[in-house]
Amino acid sequence: xxxxxxxxxxxxxxxxxxxxxxxxxxxxxxxxxxxxxxxxxxxxxxxxxxxxxxxxxxxxxxxxxxxxxxxxxxxxxxxxxxxxxxxxxxxxxxxxxxxxxxxxxxxxxxxxxxxxxxxxxxxxxxxxxxxxxxxxxxxxxxxxxxxxxxxxxxxxxxxxxxxxxxxxxxxxxxxxxxxxxxxxxxxxxxxxxxxxxxxxxxxxxxxxxxxxxxxxxxxxxxxxxxxxxxxxxxxxxxxxxxxxxxxxxxxxxxxxxxxxxxxxxxxxxxxxxxxxxxxxxxxxxxxxxxxxxxxxxxxxxxxxxxxxxxxxxxxxxxxxxxxxxxxxxxxxxxxxxxxxxxxxxxxxxxxxxxxxxxxxxxxxxxxxxxxxxxxxxxxxxxxxxxxxxxxxxxxxxxxxxxxxxxxxxxxxxxxxxxxxxxxxxxxxxxxxxxxxxxxxxxxxxxxxxxxxxxxxxxxxxxxxxxxxxxxxxxxxxxxxxxxxxxxxxxxxxxxxxxxxxxxxxxxxxx
Ligand code: XMP
Numbered sequence: 096x097x098x099x100x101x102x103x104x105x106x107x108x109x110x111x112x113x114x115x116x117x118x119x120x121x122x123x124x125x126x127x128x129x130x131x132x133x134x135x136x137x138x139x140x141x142x143x144x145x146x147x148x149x150x151x152x153x154x155x156x157x158x159x160x161x162x163x164x165x166x167x168x169x170x171x172x173x174x175x176x177x178x179x180x181x182x183x184x185x186x187x188x189x190x191x192x193x194x195x196x197x198x199x200x201x202x203x204x205x206x207x208x209x210x211x212x213x214x215x216x217x218x219x220x221x222x223x224x225x226x227x228x229x230x231x232x233x234x235x236x237x238x239x240x241x242x243x244x245x246x247x248x249x250x251x252x253x254x255x256x257x258x259x260x261x262x263x264x265x266x267x268x269x270x271x272x273x274x275x276x277x278x279x280x281x282x283x284x285x286x287x288x289x290x291x292x293x294x295x296x297x298x299x300x301x302x303x304x305x306x307x308x309x310x311x312x313x314x315x316x317x318x319x320x321x322x323x324x325x326x327x328x329x330x331x332x333x334x335x336x337x338x339x340x341x342x343x344x345x346x347x348x349x350x351x352x353x354x355x356x357x358x359x360x361x362x363x364x365x366x367x368x369x370x371x372x373x374x375x376x377x378x379x380x381x382x383x384x385x386x387x388x389x390x391x392x393x394x395x396x397x398x399x400x401x402x403x404x405x406x407x408x409x410x411x412x413x414x415x416x417x418x419x420x421x422x423x424x425x426x427x428x429x430x431x432x433x434x435x436x437x438x439x440x441x442x443x444x445x446x447x448x449x450x451x452x453x454x455x456x457x458x459x460x461x462x463x464x465x466x467x468x469x470x471x472x473x474x475x476x477x478x479x480x481x482x483x484x485x486x487x488x489x490x491x492x493x494x495x496x497x498x499x500x501x502x503x504x505x506x507x508x509x510x511x512x513x514x515x516x517x518x519x520x521x522x523x524x525x526x527x528x529x530x531x532x533x534x535x536x537x538x539x540x541x542x543x544x545x546x547x548x549x550x551x552x553x554x555x556x557x558x559x560x561x562x563x564x565x566x567x568x569x570x571x572x573x574x575x576x577x578x579x580x581x582x583x584x585x586x587x588x589x590x591x592x593x594x595x596x597x598x599x600x601x602x603x604x605x
Contacts, residue, residue, distance in 0.1 A: 097298070098289045101125040101280065102142040104132065106150030106160045106178050112424065114146060114176070114265045116460055117273065122288035123280050126458070127424060130160045137166070144172045144284035147179025149263065153193065153227050154178075154185040161186075172256035172284045174211075174276075177225055180259030184250070187233035187257075194244075197226045201268055202242045209239045209251055210282040211258050215271040221248070221262035222269045228261060256283050292463070292470035296328065299455050303332035306453070310412035312337045313447065315401065316367070318347065318355045320480050321417030321456060324468040328455045329415050330365050331471065337415070338366045338408060342400050344393065345373025345501065346487030349509040358477060372400050373498075380489060380496045384533075386605035389496065393486040402446040414449040419456050419464055421559070481526050482560065490605040494533030504531040506584045507550050514576045515554070515568075524566045527554035529580075530593075530604045538588030540581075547588035550580060554593075555602055563597040 101118050105111050105127050118125035123143070130147075137145070145166070152159040164186040167173065175183040181191045204221040206212040221242070229247040232238055240249035240260070249260040258279065264272035280286045307329075314326045316339045329337050339359065343352040352369060360367040379392050405411075456464050468478035484490060488508075492500050508529040515527050530551040538545040552573070557563035577590045593600070 098124050098294060099143045099286055100140060101144045101146060101284065101286070102132075102137060102140065103127045103146045103148060104130045104162065104179075106130050106148050106152065106182070108149030108151070108176075108178065110263060110265050111148045112421070114148060114276075116462075117265050117276055118146075118280065119290055119460070119463065121273070121277050121280055122290050123284075123286045124290040124458075130162055134163055134165050134169075137171075138169060142171060143286050144174065144279065146279075147173065147175040147182055149177030149179060149224075152178060154181050154191050155193070155227075167255070167257060170255075172279070173258070174279045174283075175257075175259040176265070177261060177263060178227075180250070180261055181225075181227050181229060183257060183259045184229040184231075184233055184236075187236065187252075189229055189233035189236065189250075190231035191227050192230040193227050198223045198228075198242075198244050200224075202244070202262070204240055204242045204248055204262065206249070207239045209249075209258075210253065211239065211249070211251065211260075211275060211278050213278050213282055215274050215278075220268075220270040221264075221272075222266045223248075223262050225261060229259065258283065292466040295459075295463075295467055296331070296470050299328055300332040303329055303453065303455060307333050307336060307413060310336065311410075312413040312415060312453065313405075313408065313411040313449065314339045314415035316341045316355060316359070317417075317483075317485065318351050318480075319417070319483060320461075320468065320478060321419055321464055322415075323355075323359070323417075323473065323477050324464050324471065325415050325417040325455050326359070326365070327363070327471045327473060328467070329453065330363065335366055338368065338411075340401065340404055341367060341369045342397060343369055343371050343373060344376040344397070344487060344489075345498070346376065346393070346489045346496075348483070348488065348512075349505040354476070358474070368404070370400060370404055372396070375400075376489075377496065377498060382495050384494045386490060389489050389605065390486050393489050397485075398446055405447040409448070411447065411449045413451050413453050414447055415453045415455070417456055418454040420458055420460050423457055479521070481521075481528075484603055490603055491528060492531045492533075493604060500531055503548070503584060503586050504529060504550075507531070507580045507587060510579050510583060511552055511576050514572060514579070518569075518572050520566070520568065520572065523556065524554050524568075525557040525560070525563065526602060527552075527566070529553070536589050540588065545588045547586050549589040549591060550584075550587045551604070552576065552590065552592050553602070553604070555597070557597075557602070560602060563602055565592075565594045565596060568592075 103115050115125045115127050185191050202223045204219050206217045232250045236250045236252045238247045239251050242248045251258045264275040316322045326339050359365045465478050511529050515521050532549045534549045554566040555563035556566050
């Protein structure tokens with residue numbers, strides 16, 4: 096990309112991704128880089144600004160995360176946040192000390208006139224979370240904000256365009272936090288604000304065209320937002336040179352596979368091959384009840400189908416993947432325990448004969464992917480679609496999976512989704528779906544005894560699916576959903592609502 100960039104150097108703070116997102120939301124492209132990135136690489140990239148994040152360290156610790164003080168001499172504007180501010184003070188010869196008590200939470204703060212605080216009320220509120228503090232600013236720097244307990248809540252060397260703030264402008268509790276970041280970007284860095292969906296689409300289409308030339312591209316579409324947007328972007332760039340494959344494993348929601356075909360093949364004119372693989376998936380799943388075994392079978396079968404279909408297509412030059420930025424950061428910088436073996440199309444590269452992967456969304460957060468989707472003209476139906484797991488309804492049926500149960504679940508789930516949308520709850524709820532349990536209980540319908548399945552409704556609010564809370568759906572909506580399902584769907588005579596958060600529960604039931 097040739098747009099202006101702000102590099103956020105990661106010193107391990109908990110809000111680091113948030114800083115990158117805020118910068119991008121303000122229209123400036125930003126990336127999170129490890130603190131240990133060589134200065135040379137930073138110079139080559141020539142960012143318009145650099146941000147040092149907060150972090151759990153103290154600058155006094157022998158193994159504290161640090162950068163070379165040369166970074167202060169590059170002539171590039173810098174904003175240090177919390178630990179990042181202490182680090183600037185430390186590197187530039189100021190004095191950092193450890194307080195006897197931690198300062199935590201909302202604090203009153205007074206800002207002095209500074210390009211960083213332009214158009215912001217001087218008596219204000221900020222969010223603090225620190226024990227160390229800057230006791231003396233380095234030569235050439237001056238204090239530009241203070242709180243009762245922290246006399247140097249912000250400092251600056253305006254000539255060098257280097258700023259440090261002890262508080263966290265990126266969190267919503269800092270009243271004018273976003274304005275401070277905006278001032279840093281536009282007053283201090285003099286950024287142009289060229290990070291827009293339209294610019295992204297134009298420049299990505301050009302890049303893809305240049306890379307692909309007249310060669311062949313293959314994309315596995317799942318019906319999910321990421322693969323849909325990635326495919327559309329590549330289609331815009333190279334048209335019919337792209338072939339998309341959609342494996343219908345029979346575990347999709349009601350009408351889902353048909354919708355993908357309607358939108359992308361019939362509507363946009365894409366070269367889309369739909370593979371009906373319901374029978375082979377169901378026969379392999381027959382009698383299997385263990386959740387992890389189900390997941391493994393579905394994942395393996397996916398790869399097998401692609402392998403066979405890939406052989407028919409023959410050699411392709413490029414394989415498109417819908418990888419997005421959080422996947423990149425997570426695989427590059429951290430580690431997490433495997434609670435469930437998530438399966439996407441990750442195993443594809445090993446079975447398709449191709450030369451290179453194209454990941455057009457690699458730099459984007461989910462909300463940016465959605466904006467790009469709209470920019471490409473995709474409908475709300477596709478772009479705002481809730482996340483759906485690769486193994487599909489296979490992990491929303493407790494116990495063994497059969498066609499009969501899938502059909503029951505599909506109908507019930509469709510009613511739940513219809514009612515959520517009709518009541519305009521779809522934007523505030525992250526994910527909402529039905530789960531068919533393997534429990535049966537006694538009911539009465541008309542004058543008849545019934546002995547049927549219990550269906551569970553799951554709806555959660557979340558930001559990133561790492562943690563979640565159960566959604567407080569209004570009772571009248573739940574009541575209507577319940578009435579409709581027991582009346583319209585056979586074999587269900589009891590409905591329960593899942594009121595557990597994550598943790599301790601997970602979002603999906605298996
Ligand atoms: P859990 O159930 O672990 O789910 O709380 C967190 C989020 O991930 C989705 N999920 C999956 N997504 N492949 C996916 O692409 C999977 O195998 C998978 N399993 C769970 C889940 O729907 C929720 O959004």
